[in-house]
Amino acid sequence: MSGWHKKRRVMICYDTTADIYDRRYAEEQAAKVEAALKNVRIAKESAILDVGCGTGLLFERVADEAGGIVGLDFSKKCLLQAKKRTCNRSLHDVQLIQADADNMPFRNKVFKTVFAMTILQNTPSPAETLVEIKRVSRNDALFVVSGLKKIFSKEGFERLLRNSQLRNFMIDDEKLKCYVAVCNNPPIAGLSTNQKGFERFSEWTLKN
Numbered sequence: 001m002s003g004w005h006k007k008r009r010v011m012i013c014y015d016t017t018a019d020i021y022d023r024r025y026a027e028e029q030a031a032k033v034e035a036a037l038k039n040v041r042i043a044k045e046s047a048i049l050d051v052g053c054g055t056g057l058l059f060e061r062v063a064d065e066a067g068g069i070v071g072l073d074f075s076k077k078c079l080l081q082a083k084k085r086t087c088n089r090s091l092h093d094v095q096l097i098q099a100d101a102d103n104m105p106f107r108n109k110v111f112k113t114v115f116a117m118t119i120l121q122n123t124p125s126p127a128e129t130l131v132e133i134k135r136v137s138r139n140d141a142l143f144v145v146s147g148l149k150k151i152f153s154k155e156g157f158e159r160l161l162r163n164s165q166l167r168n169f170m171i172d173d174e175k176l177k178c179y180v181a182v183c184n185n186p187p188i189a190g191l192s193t194n195q196k197g198f199e200r201f202s203e204w205t206l207k208n
Contacts, residue, residue: 007122007123007124014073014075014078015076015077018055018078021055021078022057028176028177031176032178033057035171035173035180036115037062039169042065042066044065045066045067046113047067047068047070047110047112048066048114049111049113049114049136050070050115050117052072052073052101052117053071053078053082053096054078054118055078055081056082056085056086056094059071060091066093066113068093069093071094072097072098072099072104073098074099074101075098082096083096101116101132102124104136108136109135109137111138111141112137112138112141113141113142113143114137114142114144116129116143116145116146117146120145120152121151127160127164130166134185141184141185142182142183143182143184144180144181145181147160147181149179157181158170158181161181165186166181167183167184168182
């Protein structure tokens, strides 16, 4: 199956189940987020990217700390559910974008904190997805990444992160259906973000 056909199949699946996604997966997703947040300190006023945000289950857990949230997903119907959530919870500074995680419409080195929960198993090449996530992340950015246990072995998941040059700390929780890793994106010698402060989303997140 080609990469495009896999993406299309996954997108159709999420579009079809968007209305019942929370009933099926909210408990498991909440457990993963809880495990991650026990080991993550979100930088005050920093913008958070939620890659594969789905129905926005992460948003309210990080909204008080974040300087803004960008939720990206390629399922339009999941994003509609996420929009309802932001309205119902009166969440501000949340931007929702329909896009492919392998080709995100952001400039290089924008985000300081990135969540990529329950997405790698849905992409044709998890390694290429991580390359794209690193592209839009600042030097020394913090990542929270998960991998479904029935798809990845623990050794394979750790190797994937290591080969992507991510230093990682695995959260060992046998109750979870996913491996969860808190990762650091080491600075690359000779490169600088030259980014001072934070601007509005419309001014700095989208590529020219």
